[in-house]
Structure formats: structure tokens, C-alpha cells
Amino acid sequence: MLEINYYLILSALLFSIGVLGVLVRRNAIIIFMSIELMLNAINISLVSFSSYLGEISGQIFVFMVLTVAAAEAAVGLAIIISLYRNKSTVNIDEINILKW
Secondary structure, eight states: OOOHHHHHHHHHHHHHHHHHHHHHOOBHHHHHHHHHHHHHHHHHHHHHHHHHHTOSHHHHHHHHHHHHHHHHHHHHHHHHHHHHHHHSOOBGGGOOTTOO
């Protein structure tokens, strides 16, 4: 069985890739995918800590995070579709609908 350090390193790498995707990319769909990647990195660390400590509370919390991630994906994609219908682009720099 692998040590907890390997899972935490994997989680940190995935979270870093997600943060880099949010900061660098300007496509709204890529940004939402990066946010989902960050949430999955958090889930990996929660499961690894739960397994290491021998408790089930971390694994139960993962189900709540997955529920929030599913709701975020549904609402986020609905917003992206409505913005695409109005502006014909998903580029964040070209969408200025909230400005006066």
C-alpha cells in the first residue's frame, strides 16, 4: 500500500494544475473544468486522510463535495450556454455583460 505522502503529492499537483488553468486560460469551459479538477484534488486528499486516520468522516464529506460540484457544473454550464446565446463567445475577456 502506498504512503499518504504520494496521495498528497498527487492532490497538490492536480490542485496546482487547476489553479494554473483558472489563472491562465480565458475560455469559460476550461475554467469550469479547472475548478472541477481542483475539487477532485481536494477529494483525493480527503479520502487519503480518511484512510490514514481510519475514520469514515472524510469519505462522507467527499460525497457532499461531489454534490456541490455536480450542482456547480449544472448551473455553470447553464450560465455559459446563456452567455453564448447572447454574445456568441465563451471567451471571458469578451464578455462584459456585468459592466455598466
